[in-house]
Amino acid sequence: MSFKITIKSTNHNFIANNDEILLSASIDAGLNIPYGCRNGACGACKATVLFGQVDLGKFQSSALSEQEIKSGKILLCCATAHSDLTIDCREASAISGIAPRILPARVQKMDKISHDVMVIYLKLPSNERLQFVSGQYIEFLLKDGKRRAFSLANAPHNDEFLELHLRLVPGGQFTQYVFNEMQEKAILRIEGPYGSFYLREESDKPIIFVAGGTGFAPIKGIVEHMMHQRNQRNMKLYWGVKSLEDLYMKELPSKWSDMNENFDFVPVLSDPRESDQWTGRTGYVHHAVLEDYNDLSPYQVYCCGAPEMVHAAHESFMKLGLPEDEFFSDAFTYANPLPKNAQVSL
Ligand SMILES: Cc1cc2nc3c(=O)[nH]c(=O)nc-3n(C[C@H](O)[C@H](O)[C@H](O)COP(=O)(O)OP(=O)(O)OC[C@H]3O[C@@H](n4cnc5c(N)ncnc54)[C@H](O)[C@@H]3O)c2cc1C
Numbered sequence: 001m002s003f004k005i006t007i008k009s010t011n012h013n014f015i016a017n018n019d020e021i022l023l024s025a026s027i028d029a030g031l032n033i034p035y036g037c038r039n040g041a042c043g044a045c046k047a048t049v050l051f052g053q054v055d056l057g058k059f060q061s062s063a064l065s066e067q068e069i070k071s072g073k074i075l076l077c078c079a080t081a082h083s084d085l086t087i088d089c090r091e092a093s094a095i096s097g098i099a100p101r102i103l104p105a106r107v108q109k110m111d112k113i114s115h116d117v118m119v120i121y122l123k124l125p126s127n128e129r130l131q132f133v134s135g136q137y138i139e140f141l142l143k144d145g146k147r148r149a150f151s152l153a154n155a156p157h158n159d160e161f162l163e164l165h166l167r168l169v170p171g172g173q174f175t176q177y178v179f180n181e182m183q184e185k186a187i188l189r190i191e192g193p194y195g196s197f198y199l200r201e202e203s204d205k206p207i208i209f210v211a212g213g214t215g216f217a218p219i220k221g222i223v224e225h226m227m228h229q230r231n232q233r234n235m236k237l238y239w240g241v242k243s244l245e246d247l248y249m250k251e252l253p254s255k256w257s258d259m260n261e262n263f264d265f266v267p268v269l270s271d272p273r274e275s276d277q278w279t280g281r282t283g284y285v286h287h288a289v290l291e292d293y294n295d296l297s298p299y300q301v302y303c304c305g306a307p308e309m310v311h312a313a314h315e316s317f318m319k320l321g322l323p324e325d326e327f328f329s330d331a332f333t334y335a336n337p338l339p340k341n342a343q344v345s346l
């Protein structure tokens, strides 16, 4: 059985079967509704049901609270329709027309750049290019049907290889394989591009980038795109990691800053070692932003990294006047979130 889903603000509509995830149906229909993890963890695909019945599906309570459910909110990456629906949600513009594709990719080069970050470069078949917008991500399709999301760290003008920055997750199925078994020339299957973490080019507002760990990857893609375009918007990157060894590519933003008057780089260490002899900023990366600004209303923020950091940054930046629709984020959620109260030894 299929239902008609109408987005009130744009009057766009799409058809979804009763067993079809609403976000997937909207992507198939070429609509550009913002989303991130596609697994009910980040909250980026939140929408309001104005009319009709849905099954909410499975999601994490941190992404959709009881109160939000009572007020009609749903996560489009989890919910299915039980009737025709009228919903309210945002629609994005830049990813228009880029449909995700499944492609084979050969691992061209692997570079273990720090104790827990591997940079890998993927090569597509010679007659293929992946059309994408800087900041989007791809998913690896694993043999058992699971998927793992990783952000593209290169910009589209430089697409001979797809560059990814993978942090080793202790006990993580895919990243353990990459670090311990995978060899160059391995063939993987990818699907993409996905995601709505990309530069809003129509704006000329100054930008604050906030990266946590490998959250630097999509921001690198966006900054390289902006520099390629000689974009004159002011940019300031705060990159937060634990200690100096985790700033796995620090020479690059330092170089951007040396070569471009409109780019500033602020590395922030949350737990520097004595041997780091660190004299720079310390603490949580979003706190460094809060220390430097008393009004965020004239800015756009692009924030990427651990979900806890992204949520904390979002909440505190709103209190400092950042308009809700000027905060863009990708939360690096785990593909298989822990059940509540589970014990993990890391
Ligand atoms: C849109 C998007 C883009 C992403 N881009 C990147 C990227 O560019 N680079 C990158 O490094 N990562 C990125 N991630 C995160 C990455 O997809 C996940 O870390 C992924 O789950 C790793 O796969 P894995 O198979 O190694 O680990 P999994 O097998 O998925 O996870 C390991 C298991 O261990 C548990 N676990 C381990 N450590 C922890 C912990 N500290 N807290 C909670 N649970 C834990 C988890 O529950 C999980 O079940 C992105 C995620 C999303 C959603």
Ligand code: FES
Pocket (backbone or CB within 6 Å): 035, 036, 037, 038, 039, 040, 041, 042, 043, 044, 045, 046, 063, 075, 076, 077, 078
């Ligand atoms: S919760 Fe739906 S995209 Fe993350």
